[in-house]
Amino acid sequence: MTTVAVKPATMAQALTRALRDAMAADPAVHVMGEDVGTLGGVFRVTDGLAKEFGETRCTDTPLAEAGILGTAVGMAMYGLRPVVEMQFDAFAYPAFEQLISHVSRMRNRTRGRMPLPITVRVPYGGGIGGVEHHSDSSEAYYMATPGLHVVTPATVADAYGLLRRAIASDDPVVFLEPKRLYWSKDTWNPEQPTDVEPIGRAVVRRTGRSATLITYGPSVPVCLEAAEAAQAEGWDLEVVDLRSLVPFDDDTVCASVRRTGRAVVVHESGGFGGPGGEIAARVTERCFHHLEAPVLRVAGFDIPYPPPMLERHHLPGVDRILDAVARLQWEAEG
Amino acid sequence: MTVMEQRGAYRPAPPPAWQPRTDPAPLLPDERPYRVLGTEAAAKADPELLRRLYAQLVRGRRYNAQATALTKQGRLAVYPSSTGQEACEVAAALALEERDWLFPSYRDTLAVIARGVDPVEALTLLRGDWHTGYDPYAHRVAPLSTPLATQLPHAVGLAHAARLKGDDVVALAMVGDGGTSEGDFHEALNFAAVWQAPVVFLVQNNGFAISVPLAKQTAAPSLAHKAVGYGVPGRLVDGNDAAAVHEVLTDAVRHAREGGGPTLVEAVTYRIDAHTNADDATRYRGDTEIDAWRDHDPVLLLERELTDRGLLDEDTVRRAREDAETMAADLRARMNRDPELDPMHLFDQVYAETTSQLREQRALLRAELAAERQDQEGGAR
Numbered sequence: 001m002t003t004v005a006v007k008p009a010t011m012a013q014a015l016t017r018a019l020r021d022a023m024a025a026d027p028a029v030h031v032m033g034e035d036v037g038t039l040g041g042v043f044r045v046t047d048g049l050a051k052e053f054g055e056t057r058c059t060d061t062p063l064a065e066a067g068i069l070g071t072a073v074g075m076a077m078y079g080l081r082p083v084v085e086m087q088f089d090a091f092a093y094p095a096f097e098q099l100i101s102h103v104s105r106m107r108n109r110t111r112g113r114m115p116l117p118i119t120v121r122v123p124y125g126g127g128i129g130g131v132e133h134h135s136d137s138s139e140a141y142y143m144a145t146p147g148l149h150v151v152t153p154a155t156v157a158d159a160y161g162l163l164r165r166a167i168a169s170d171d172p173v174v175f176l177e178p179k180r181l182y183w184s185k186d187t188w189n190p191e192q193p194t195d196v197e198p199i200g201r202a203v204v205r206r207t208g209r210s211a212t213l214i215t216y217g218p219s220v221p222v223c224l225e226a227a228e229a230a231q232a233e234g235w236d237l238e239v240v241d242l243r244s245l246v247p248f249d250d251d252t253v254c255a256s257v258r259r260t261g262r263a264v265v266v267h268e269s270g271g272f273g274g275p276g277g278e279i280a281a282r283v284t285e286r287c288f289h290h291l292e293a294p295v296l297r298v299a300g301f302d303i304p305y306p307p308p309m310l311e312r313h314h315l316p317g318v319d320r321i322l323d324a325v326a327r328l329q330w331e332a333e334g
Numbered sequence: 335m336t337v338m339e340q341r342g343a344y345r346p347a348p349p350p351a352w353q354p355r356t357d358p359a360p361l362l363p364d365e366r367p368y369r370v371l372g373t374e375a376a377a378k379a380d381p382e383l384l385r386r387l388y389a390q391l392v393r394g395r396r397y398n399a400q401a402t403a404l405t406k407q408g409r410l411a412v413y414p415s416s417t418g419q420e421a422c423e424v425a426a427a428l429a430l431e432e433r434d435w436l437f438p439s440y441r442d443t444l445a446v447i448a449r450g451v452d453p454v455e456a457l458t459l460l461r462g463d464w465h466t467g468y469d470p471y472a473h474r475v476a477p478l479s480t481p482l483a484t485q486l487p488h489a490v491g492l493a494h495a496a497r498l499k500g501d502d503v504v505a506l507a508m509v510g511d512g513g514t515s516e517g518d519f520h521e522a523l524n525f526a527a528v529w530q531a532p533v534v535f536l537v538q539n540n541g542f543a544i545s546v547p548l549a550k551q552t553a554a555p556s557l558a559h560k561a562v563g564y565g566v567p568g569r570l571v572d573g574n575d576a577a578a579v580h581e582v583l584t585d586a587v588r589h590a591r592e593g594g595g596p597t598l599v600e601a602v603t604y605r606i607d608a609h610t611n612a613d614d615a616t617r618y619r620g621d622t623e624i625d626a627w628r629d630h631d632p633v634l635l636l637e638r639e640l641t642d643r644g645l646l647d648e649d650t651v652r653r654a655r656e657d658a659e660t661m662a663a664d665l666r667a668r669m670n671r672d673p674e675l676d677p678m679h680l681f682d683q684v685y686a687e688t689t690s691q692l693r694e695q696r697a698l699l700r701a702e703l704a705a706e707r708q709d710q711e712g713g714a715r
C-alpha cells in the first residue's frame with residue numbers, strides 16, 4: 001500500500017487545482033475574466049493557468065462584466081464551457097442583465113435545445129476588511145432567479161469537488177466563493193481529490209442532538225465554533241452545511257431537524273428577504289410536528305454592507321448564534 | 335394594388351442622398367498628446383497659474399506618499415495611489431469653478447482634496463470608518479466611486495438637471511482607461527451627446543487596469559477617438575503636463591458651459607505605484623517601463639519649465655514644500671488617532687424614516703454592546 005503525503009492546502013489552492021484539472025480534462029473549458037491571466041486573478045485563484053494552457057484558454061478580458069458573461073453565452077452556444085470570474089461580489093452586478101435575461105432561462109426558452117454550461121465564479125461575503133463594494137452577500141439575488149444553480153463551498157475539499165461538478169454541469173452554476181475562507185487550510189490530498197457528491201446535497205458537518213444549525217459558505221466555520229462553545233451550556237448542536245442553495249436539499253436538512261426538533265438558520269446575507277426566510281419556511285412546512293420551537297434566523301442586519309471598521313458588529317458571530325439557540329424554548333421541555 | 339402589380343411597377347432608383355449627420359473631422363482628437371511644457375505654447379501660459387499648479391503638484395505628491403505610508407502603519411485599509419498622475423488630479427480640480435461638480439473614482443482622492451475637501455474626510459472610505467466621509471454638497475464633489483464607470487451617467491444627469499434649471503454648472507467626471515470598457519461609459523457618452531449635457535469626461539489612461547495593459551482593453555486608435563462615435567469631440571493630452579491638462583480641461587469646461595456640449599479628454603499618463611498597496615505589480619510589468627515614465631515626471635516637468643524661465647525662486651519652492659509638509663503632518667497627526675466609531679450609526683440613514691425591523695436590530699445590537707461592556711468591566715474588576 002502506498003501512502004500519499006497529505007499536505008495542508010488552502011481553499012484558493014484547491015480551486016486553482018480544480019480549474020487546472022477541468023481544463024486538462026476538457027479542451028472546451030475556457031477561463032475568462034478581469035486580471036485572470038498574467039496576474040492570476042486578484043485572489044490568485046487562476047494562478048499559472050495562462051502559463052500552462054495559453055492565453056486563449058485563460059483570458060484577460062476587457063473590463064466589462066456584462067461583456068464577459070454575454071460573450072460567455074455565445075461561446076457556450078458554440079460548444080465551449082466557459083468559467084468566468086467576477087472579480088468581486090458587487091462587481092458582478094453589471095452582468096445581471098445577461099445572467100437574468102439569458103443565462104438563467106436559455107434552456108427553458110429553447111425547450112432544452114440550447115443549454116448553457118457556464119460557471120460564474122463570484123468571490124463573496126465580508127470579514128476581510130474590504131472597503132465599500134467588496135463584501136456583499138449577493139446569494140439571495142441568485143437564488144431568486146430560476147434556472148441558476150447556486151453553490152458555495154465551506155471546506156477545502158468541497159471547493160475542489162464542487163467546482164469540478166459545477167464546471168461539468170450542463171446548467172449554469174453561480175459558484176460563490178467565500179472570500180474569507182480563501183486562505184483557510186485543511187489537509188487535502190490533491191493527488192486523490194475526493195469525489196464530491198453531485199451538486200444539491202447538503203452534508204452534516206457535526207452531529208448533535210439538541211438543535212440544528214443550518215448554514216453555508218463563510219458561516220459554516222462560525223457555526224462549528226458556536227457548536228463547540230455550546231457544549232459548555234449543555235447544548236449538543238448539529239451543523240448542516242448546505243453546500244448548494246439551489247437545488248436545495250430538503251431531505252438532509254429536514255432529517256436533521258426531525259432528529260433535533262429545533263433549528264437556527266445562519267448566514268451573513270441580510271435576514272429580510274434573505275435565504276433564511278426560504279429555508280425556515282421549507283423546514284416549517286415539512287417538519288412542523290417535529291418542531292419544539294419556531295425556526296430562528298441569525299443573519300446580517302438589513303443595512304447596506306458597513307465599512308470594515310464596523311463589520312464585526314454586522315456579521316453573525318458565535319454569541320449571536322448562541323443567543324438564538326437560547327431562545328429555542330428549552331423551558332417547555334422540562 | 336397587389337404585390338405583383340407593385341413589383342411590375344417597381345423602378346429601382348439610387349437611394350436618397352446620404353451624408354454623415356455631422357462632420358466627424360472636427361471631433362477627431364489631436365494627432366499626438368497636446369503639450370505645453372517644453373514647447374512654444376509655454377510662453378503664453380500664465381506664470382501665476384503655473385506657480386499655483388506647481389504648489390498643488392508638490393502638495394499632491396506629498397499627499398500620495400503620506401497616504402501610502404499610512405497603509406503601512408495600518409491606518410488606511412488600502413490606498414490606490416495617484417503618484418505620477420498628480421497633474422491630471424490637480425488640473426481637474428483647478429479647471430472647475432466653485433459651482434461646478436466633480437465626479438471622482440476611487441483613485442482620485444487627490445482631485446477631491448484639491449477641490450477643498452478635508453483630506454481626512456476624503457480618506458474615510460479607504461480608512462474604513464465610513465464610506466463617504468464628506469458632504470458631497472459642501473464642495474460639490476460626488477462620492478468616490480468604486481464600481482467602475484458608474485459615476486459617469488450620474489455626472490451626465492446632474493449636468494442635464496442643472497441646465498434644465500437654468501444654472502450654468504458643468505460636471506467633470508473622471509474614469510480610468512479600464513473603465514472605458516464598461517457599458518456605463520458608453521451609455522454616459524451617448525446620453526451626454528444626445529442631451530448636449532455640459533459634461534467633461536476625463537479619462538486618465540495610466541496604462542493599466544490593475545494588471546491588464548491597454549492593448550488588451552481596446553483596439554481603438556486612442557481612447558480619445560472613442561468620442562467620435564458619439565458625436566463628441568475627443569481631445570488627447572499629455573497627462574503629465576499639468577499646464578496642458580489644465581488648458582485642455584479649461585477649454586472643455588468653457589465649451590460645455592457655453593452650451594457646446596460634452597468633451598472626452600484622454601490624458602496619457604502612467605501609474606508609477608502598484609494598483610494599490612495590496613497589489614504586486616512585478617507580476618505584470620518591468621522596471622524599465624516605470625523608469626522611462628519617471629523621466630517624464632509631472633512635478634519635475636513643471637519645475638524644469640518654471641526654473642528655465644526664471645519663474646521659480648527658491649522662496650516659492652520652499653513655501654510649496656513647507657505647505658506640503660504641513661499638510662502631511664496634519665494628515666499624519668489626525669490619521670494616527672483612532673476614529674470615533676459608534677456601531678449604532680450602522681442603522682442611521684438607511685431610510686429617511688427607519689423601519690420597525692431596523693429598530694429591532696438596533697435594540698439587539700445595543701443590548702449586545704451593553705453586555706460586552708459589562709463583561710469587560712467585570713473582567714477588569
Ligand SMILES: Cc1ncc(C[n+]2csc(CCOP(=O)(O)OP(=O)(O)O)c2C)c(N)n1
Pocket residue numbers: 034063065087091094441480481482509510511512513514540542543544605609
Ligand atoms: C464594475 C467593476 N468591476 C471591477 C472592479 C474591480 N477593479 C477595481 S479597479 C480596477 C481596474 C480599473 O482600471 P482603470 O479603469 O484603468 O483605473 P485605474 O485603476 O488604472 O485608475 C478593477 C478591475 C470594479 N471596481 N468595478
Ligand SMILES: [Mg+2]
Pocket residue numbers: 510511512538539540541542543544
Ligand atoms: Mg488605468
